[in-house]
Amino acid sequence: MQEKGLLIVLSGPSGVGKGTVRKEIFSQEDTAFEYSISMTTRAPRQGEVNGVDYFFKTREEFEALIKQGKLLEYAEFVGNYYGTPVDYVQETLNKGKDVFLEIEVEGAKQVREKFPDGLFIFLVPPSLSELKKRIVTRGTESEEVINNRMNAAKEEIEMMHLYDYVVENDKVENAVEKIKAIVIAEHLRRERVEPKYKRMLEVN
Amino acid sequence: MQEKGLLIVLSGPSGVGKGTVRKEIFSQEDTAFEYSISMTTRAPRQGEVNGVDYFFKTREEFEALIKQGKLLEYAEFVGNYYGTPVDYVQETLNKGKDVFLEIEVEGAKQVREKFPDGLFIFLVPPSLSELKKRIVTRGTESEEVINNRMNAAKEEIEMMHLYDYVVENDKVENAVEKIKAIVIAEHLRRERVEPKYKRMLEVN
Numbered sequence: 001m002q003e004k005g006l007l008i009v010l011s012g013p014s015g016v017g018k019g020t021v022r023k024e025i026f027s028q029e030d031t032a033f034e035y036s037i038s039m040t041t042r043a044p045r046q047g048e049v050n051g052v053d054y055f056f057k058t059r060e061e062f063e064a065l066i067k068q069g070k071l072l073e074y075a076e077f078v079g080n081y082y083g084t085p086v087d088y089v090q091e092t093l094n095k096g097k098d099v100f101l102e103i104e105v106e107g108a109k110q111v112r113e114k115f116p117d118g119l120f121i122f123l124v125p126p127s128l129s130e131l132k133k134r135i136v137t138r139g140t141e142s143e144e145v146i147n148n149r150m151n152a153a154k155e156e157i158e159m160m161h162l163y164d165y166v167v168e169n170d171k172v173e174n175a176v177e178k179i180k181a182i183v184i185a186e187h188l189r190r191e192r193v194e195p196k197y198k199r200m201l202e203v204n
Numbered sequence: 205m206q207e208k209g210l211l212i213v214l215s216g217p218s219g220v221g222k223g224t225v226r227k228e229i230f231s232q233e234d235t236a237f238e239y240s241i242s243m244t245t246r247a248p249r250q251g252e253v254n255g256v257d258y259f260f261k262t263r264e265e266f267e268a269l270i271k272q273g274k275l276l277e278y279a280e281f282v283g284n285y286y287g288t289p290v291d292y293v294q295e296t297l298n299k300g301k302d303v304f305l306e307i308e309v310e311g312a313k314q315v316r317e318k319f320p321d322g323l324f325i326f327l328v329p330p331s332l333s334e335l336k337k338r339i340v341t342r343g344t345e346s347e348e349v350i351n352n353r354m355n356a357a358k359e360e361i362e363m364m365h366l367y368d369y370v371v372e373n374d375k376v377e378n379a380v381e382k383i384k385a386i387v388i389a390e391h392l393r394r395e396r397v398e399p400k401y402k403r404m405l406e407v408n
Contacts, residue, residue: 201358
C-alpha cells in the first residue's frame with residue numbers, strides 16, 4: 001500500500017515574505033516536495049510564465065472551475081481570483097509525494113477544513129518579537145503608533161491557532177531550514193509511522 | 205518569564221545503537237542541549253571517568269537516593285542499578301535549556317509518567333524494515349527463524365506507542381540529523397510558541 005504524501009501549507013500575514021521563502025525552498029536541490037502552482041485571473045507580469053509562476057485563466061474560466069468544485073481553496077484580492085487546483089494536489093498526494101502550497105490565510109482556512117491532517121505552518125514577521133522591545137524601550141514612537149502595531153500583532157496572533165507550527169521569518173535561510181526540519185519531523189511522527197510497521201508485520 | 209527547556213528522551217530496544225547516536229549528537233558543535241549523565245552502581249570500565257561517562261555510586265548510595273526520590277527513573281540490569289538524577293534535569297529545564305536523556309525503554313516509561321510533555325524518540329533498528337523483504341523473499345531462512353524475528357519485531361512495535369517520534373537507525377549520521385530536526389520542529393509547535401507571543405503582547 002502506497003503511503004500518502006503530506007500536504008504542507010505555508011501561510012501568514014501578507015507582506016511576511018511567503019513567496020521569497022517558497023522560492024528559496026524550491027531552489028534547493030534536496031527539496032523533495034512538489035509545488036502546487038496557483039491559478040489566477042490577474043494578468044501575467046513581465047517574465048511570468050503560464051504553468052510555471054501561475055496558471056493564468058480568464059474570469060469566466062475561473063468561475064466555471066469554482067462551480068465544478070475544482071478548487072481546493074480560492075479567494076479574491078483587489079479584483080482578481082487566486083486559487084489552488086484540487087486535482088493536482090490529490091493526484092500528487094496519492095502518488096505518495098508531499099505537496100507544498102504557499103497561500104493566503106483565508107485560503108489556508110479553507111484547506112484546513114478539507115485537509116485537517118495537513119501540515120500548517122504560519123510564517124510570522126520578526127517584528128512580532130521586536131515589538132516587545134519597542135514597547136519596553138518606549139519613547140521612540142508615539143503611543144498611537146505603538147497601539148496600532150500592538151493591535152496588528154494581536155490580529156496576527158489570533159490567526160495562529162489554526163496552524164501546527166509557527167516560524168519567524170527573521171532571515172530567509174533560517175525560515176527555510178526550520179520549515180524543512182518541520183517536514184522531516186512530521187514524517188517521523190509515531191502516529192504516521194506506526195501503522196506502516198504494523199502493516200509490515202501483518203504480511204504473513 | 206523564562207521559557208522552560210524541553211526534555212528529550214532517546215530510547216529503543218537494547219542493541220539499537222542509542223549510545224552511539226547520543227555520542228555523535230554531543231560531538232557536534234551546534235548541539236544546543238545538555239546531556240544528563242546517568243548514575244550507576246556498575247564498576248567503571250577502562251577509561252571511563254566519574255561525572256563524565258557516569259556518576260559511579262555504591263549500591264548503598266544508590267538505594268538511599270531511590271528512597272529520597274532523587275531519581276527520575278531507574279532500573280536494574282545484570283545486577284547493577286542505572287538511573288537518572290532528577291535534580292540536574294529539573295534545574296537545567298528551569299534554566300530554559302533542553303535536557304537530553306539516553307535511557308532504556310523501562311526507564312523511558314517511568315519518565316513518560318512524570319513528564320508527559322517530554323519529547324520521546326524511539327530508535328528502531330533498520331532490521332525492522334528489512335524484515336518485510338526477508339519475509340517476502342522467503343526460503344532463505346527457516347520458518348522458525350522468521351517467526352522468531354517477527355515476534356521480536358512485534359514486541360518492539362508494541363513499545364512504540366509511548367513515543368512521539370520513531371527514527372530508524374540505518375546510519376548514525378541520518379539518525380542524528382533526524383533527531384535534530386525533531387527537536388527544532390518541537391520548539392516551533394504552535395502550542396509551545398503561541399503563549400509566548402500572547403504574553404509578549406500583554407506587556408502593556
